Amino acid sequence: MANGTVQPRLHPIADLNPPASSRAWLSAPHPNLPIVATCASDKTIRIYSLSNFTQVSSISGGHKRSVRSCAWKPNLKGESSLATASFDSSVGIWRRDDTAHDAKETDFTTGGQGDNAEEEEDEEWRFALVLDGHDSEVKGVSWSAGGNFLATCSRDKSVWIWEEVGDDDFETIAVLQEHTADVKCVAWHPEEEMLASGSYDNDIRLWKEDADDWTCIGVLSDHSNTVWSLAWEGLESYKHIDSFTSPDHTAWLQRRQQSGPRLASCSDDLHIKIWRRNPREKQKQNPLSIIRSGSIEEEWVIEAELPQRHDRTIYAISWSASTGMIVSAGSDGQIIVYREKWQEDTLMTNNDTDGGPSTSVDEDASKDIAGTTWHVVGEITGAHGPFEINHVAWAKRADRGKTSDQEEVIISTGDDGSVKVWSFSAISESP
């Protein structure tokens, strides 16, 4: 609605310094420290401070080719653990004792000295182990919410699930081979032990453990080209949606709670789709429920598509767990921010459009759940000059300019090797 009057609310705050010497693929913000890990085609992982925007350490010499992706293990105290996925077919696990570095990372005043610090710090990362198993380039890596499981995916069409069984010891617990082409990305559900994977075969697959075996519990097929990135909604981020206190809205909130966090996917087909689980209780009312109760298959449906703004492949999306906003970026050099808004009158319109001969139960579901629309609330073109953007992520703001502990920044990573930090000013819209 208000699309025509979008204010440019994205402002550059800083470039992380120094940049990578070649294409940078991805930047992963640490789950609780104000640092970010950037992996690049120069085989190096650079760790930057989000307080003063300079490099605090780097990891090199481990991988023989591009480091494509990395992920911080969640739920660690006093120690950090980083998993790195490389085109050299291997996955590295790196550790560091955080206690020695806390002062540096929280102190705003120790910026700028650069080279010395870098040399000193190179020793701090301990190479813990390498996970071998994939036959070709490893493209994605993700830790489960509790940190028990690590998932990796590769051009070899497989998804591997590893369990950390002891100090520096990982066991392969599943090799999932149902995708028919490169698996581009993996992402764990924010709470459940459920994994989503996106592929060059255009499909998204959901995986869960069923009686000791990891199996595919759902295939989400709607993209018409490679699925490049997946992002889960935060556990309760939908509660941030502006609302009226109407009965419709209350019903919507209940429905939202039943279906749990949604999944967003972006693709080479220029679309970003939001997927929602059809709540299970429906099947209990079904006379066939006794038979079905054994099945862990889930039904996921498309709930929404975000406004289409990108002109070229969308490489990355990130869904803020704290604000519920989604950010996307890609080959066209644009960064777009979307927000979900409650809208009373969408209930009817949505029902009209998909008024097929579905069962009344299903129709009720879609009626109850629609009720929001997605709007572009921020956009910037040429964010990395003429270069493509490979990754975007929300992170907690940690520099001097932050206005609150909740404030978030957007971190974008580009083909130029640079990592840029953007503020998003959430000017409240006039009603």
Next chain:
Amino acid sequence: MESIQNANPTIRAASDLPTRRRKASFSTAASDPLGIFTQAIPSPSYNFDPFSSSSTSPISSDSDSEEGTEPIDTQEIYDLISTISDPEHPLSLGSLAVVNLPDIYIRPLGAQDLQVVTVEITPTITHCSLATLIGLGIRVRLERCLPPRFRVDVRVKEGTHSTAEQVTKQLGDKERVAAAMENQQLMGVLKKMLETCQ
């Protein structure tokens, strides 16, 4: 390359290939297209020289403005890629009519002064397994020579290849292309194909 896939390809005479015929003012640029672009590549994307970022940044800023005044046309794109050698014949892609001037398109993208170069290739035979390699050679050549504001799409011309769609999808996949460029063996083959480009 144990067995040659197309032992008897149709070859075009050099005089039949499209050139920018006698435009004196352009001749230097056309005969040495790389010359003007090498300076205009601020892209550190594939540059592993640790000193490159410091040495190219001042150059890139003023060459950017030069680019703006001198648009690149399809003939220049053709000149950059038609001299690439076929992987199985000692002939150029231009003389084999794998690349053809009318199958090169340039269009603007978005508001940001970006441009998309689309090259449609015509493999010499419909099941040529070398189509991917040829396409990769073209993409690599253009990405190296063109300024970073260009996006390069290489596709197999519809109806000319049995697996055109698959090959096109692979050539469009940035990650696969990046991984291929880190494969020394493959880059050795590409280097040979690109040796004939001046």
